[in-house]
Amino acid sequence: MKITFYKYQGTGNDFVMIDDRDRSFPASQELIAALCHRRFGIGADGLILLQNDEEYDFRMVYFNADGAEGSMCGNGGRCFVRFAHDLGLFETSTIFIAVDGPHEATASADIIRLKMSPVGKVELHEEYDFMNTGSPHYVTYVDNIRETDVVDIGKDIRYGPIFGPVGGTNVNFIQVLEDNHLSVRTYERGVEDETYSCGTGVTACALSAHIREGWGSPIAVETLGGPLQVAFNAAGNNQFDDIYLIGPALRVFEGETEV
Numbered sequence: 307m308k309i310t311f312y313k314y315q316g317t318g319n320d321f322v323m324i325d326d327r328d329r330s331f332p333a334s335q336e337l338i339a340a341l342c343h344r345r346f347g348i349g350a351d352g353l354i355l356l357q358n359d360e361e362y363d364f365r366m367v368y369f370n371a372d373g374a375e376g377s378m379c380g381n382g383g384r385c386f387v388r389f390a391h392d393l394g395l396f397e398t399s400t401i402f403i404a405v406d407g408p409h410e411a412t413a414s415a416d417i418i419r420l421k422m423s424p425v426g427k428v429e430l431h432e433e434y435d436f437m438n439t440g441s442p443h444y445v446t447y448v449d450n451i452r453e454t455d456v457v458d459i460g461k462d463i464r465y466g467p468i469f470g471p472v473g474g475t476n477v478n479f480i481q482v483l484e485d486n487h488l489s490v491r492t493y494e495r496g497v498e499d500e501t502y503s504c505g506t507g508v509t510a511c512a513l514s515a516h517i518r519e520g521w522g523s524p525i526a527v528e529t530l531g532g533p534l535q536v537a538f539n540a541a542g543n544n545q546f547d548d549i550y551l552i553g554p555a556l557r558v559f560e561g562e563t564e565v
Contacts, residue, residue, distance in 0.1 A: 318531020380505020460493020
């Protein structure tokens with residue numbers, strides 16, 4: 307069968323979008339991995355299905371580039387909101403359901419503002435912080451982010467003795483640029499490579515910086531794919547709510563493919 311697909315990107319984190327409100331997409335790990343393949347498929351960091359939901363405006367179902375259903379993806383969520391807006395499913399604000407629960411979002415001509423899940427626990431270690439911002443994230447600080455071997459170090463941590471046995475983790479590297487301003491690079495679990503940007507990772511890095519540097523909201527974050535902002539409310543005891551991931555999300559192209 308032929309399906310129509312849409313390609314979106316948010317600060318270089320790119321996704322295949324499928325309007326699956328009729329539940330006709332034949333989802334399988336093999337098919338999704340093939341569609342996301344950058345040499346033999348459409349090419350993307352992940353694939354997202356937009357489905358109907360009885361209690362919310364719609365449902366987001368996210369798959370990693372390896373074809374496995376994934377945890378929450380922040381930039382994918384922002385692209386998903388832009389996709390729904392482009393389909394005419396809402397005007398300025400919406401609430402949808404994802405694997406980690408409901409998310410509120412607003413859309414303007416240039417910016418998607420996505421509310422992330424609250425963070426109730428941050429593990430502080432001497433060399434890293436760890437938290438779940440919808441996906442698990444390891445956060446560490448470096449002096450020169452350009453020279454950091456993100457893939458090799460990230461892979462060692464993702465598959466290492468601490469995180470490997472429990473499903474792995476995303477790995478983020480931070481360089482402090484100035485007050486309330488970070489540079490971040492991320493090794494993403496499921497993509498198994500560095501991506502141009504990671505929304506849940508950027509969120510984790512901003513919250514870590516609040517704890518370690520004492521910065522207030524919002525915090526500006528530079529990624530390989532462009533700038534993002536993270537706004538939040540620090541609720542005390544390293545807990546956070548009203549967390550928003552803010553930045554652009556754009557349609558790249560659309561097409562048809564055989565599945």
